[in-house]
Amino acid sequence: MPPALAESTLERNNSRTEDSDRTFVALSSSAPIIRSELWLSDGNIVLEAENTQFRFYRGLLARHSTFFRNMFDVMFPPSNGPLVHAEDIVLVEECPVVCLADAAEDVSYMLYFLVEARSFDLVPSIANLRSAMCMGHKYTIPSLWNDAVQRLRYEFPSRLEDYQDSRNYDDNTRFHLADGETLHDLVELVQEMNIQSVQPALFCHVVSSCSLDSLANDASSPLSLENRVMLLTGRARLKDAALRDQYQSRTGRSSHCTRPECAEGHTRLQASLLCRVAFISVVIPGFEEWTDRDTRLYGRELCDECVLQVQLLTEETQRKTWDRLPSLFGLPNWEDLGDPTVVASR
Template sequence: MSTTLSSPTRQRIAPHPNSMSNANATKDAVSARSEIWMPYGDIILQAESTQFRVNRDVLARHSSIFRDLFSVPQPPNEATVESCHVVELSDAAEDWAWVLEVLYDPFGQQARLKFNVLAAMLRLGRKYEISQAHDDAVSRIRYEFPSDFKAFNALDADMARIEYRRGIYCDLLNLAYECGIYSSIPLLAFCCLREDNLETIFTGVRRDDKSYTTLSDDLKLRMALAFGRMALFQHQSLFWLRDETVIPHPSCQSPTRCTQQKNAMVRIVDQDHEGQFNLGYTIDQWDDRWTGILCAVCEDAATIIYDQERAKGWEALPSFFGLPEWKDLKDLD
């Protein structure tokens, strides 16, 4: 398996070549008018069987693709719908509904975006060079899944910018892989393995709406290899739970008790995945369930060695998935 991620094909994509369409043909094909129907709009976008009446200047301001399109004069005898030319697009109508809502009401967006909104902003933003939508989506993914250890440690669930649901990590991993946000792939892949076992990942993770998401074959292979590598690394990094090099500490006043409590810590690690190590201990912060189990001296010593080992896990994280080092993981944009 290659240690590099193949770049998806990048090309400048313009709207349908027959963008200024015949009104009668359009009317026959259209079955729905979007809620986005601006009374002073001067252009109609058609995606699937849905039409959106919008403003050329808004599209041109945010998209160089549309700016170039509108710079080409259209034949005066072209048929129209409500005096507006029609631009036929090959994208999903739902995606355009989300993106247009972002363009027309940017302050109305939620602090946490749903995946469908994020994906539409990223895909259409990239395809039509709508930087406002594209850059916002990319920044949210990079914030939630950073390539910097300090940024990872500073993550706060209360400040999340992407709405969580079951299957979100697999969906985001596929999206990041598709759109070339390679710097977020190691942490996204780790989150997938932390949340679901390999069997579930391979057969499909069930979303909250009862649909299923699955990974590409290449990503599945990387996950399978990473599972074994991470399990081995974690077993080695938690050595201090299986010997007496750290606990009990030489200054411990209750060595017998702390030794017994250390065994309780091992059981906490094992119980999460039916006797197997919870892979989260590779890079996750100190488990709150461990806090207060040991005496203060032993806990301080344990947290120091734990943080040292998980820092090593972070540096090795890309390699678990057969990827280049952090410094060599470059996004397409």
């Protein structure tokens, strides 16, 4: 079964619907109320979070969220019966006000997603992804949760071929880094939400794009000590694997080679590879897809048969390293990595 989140906020919040008159009625506050830009003139419910109000459609919330549907069933009985404890419910422009114990930005992202689900073209930041997963899980909104998880799976897939494709088309990114955000924030998020399937590729990308010093000593990084140790350990293992596997893929001439100069060519290529992989500060995992450029580059030193041999060995070692990538970061095998799911109950 897919792993569950550490704390069942869903169960906790569902239990609160039984006491909805105390939990969700508008509470008095000395802070001024702010009307959000998301104020639908024909809406019939007002959600309030952090003194920010949103006018929205009650039916749309109920359609997407089991949680809200159950809550509205309690607050608004069928057959046009009276509101539960109507004297305690504040109205704004004849709409009942429901107070949520959430950040206003989280509520805003959730509502914009629901009202424009099919045309929603915003490329979310990491903070937006956090909002989507937190609200999607808490209020049982599968589409909101799944959208965030699928974006991460696209960027950090479990198949080597998909990973190579995602690195080739950076302009199609499914999320962006807002000001002040780094991939370290995403590491913390996927750990917190237990999104395991993306972790090997994400961790690989982080350690291959960050310097050793930034991982170990950056005081502004949000990384926990545990995650710093995990990434530093994985970085060392990945660098060792890349050096060994990439070096081995360049050794040995093709059994069909009849060109003596290829022996010297292999020696020069191996020396160049050692300098490239071993003596620079970043990690080069070696998962780049073989291209015609590689064929031309190696063709300067080797015959066609030896170039083909190098290509085949490179692709074989890439596959082997990718298969054991999770273990380099202390994770289970690929087939054992799972993600939590959000399923709407009937």
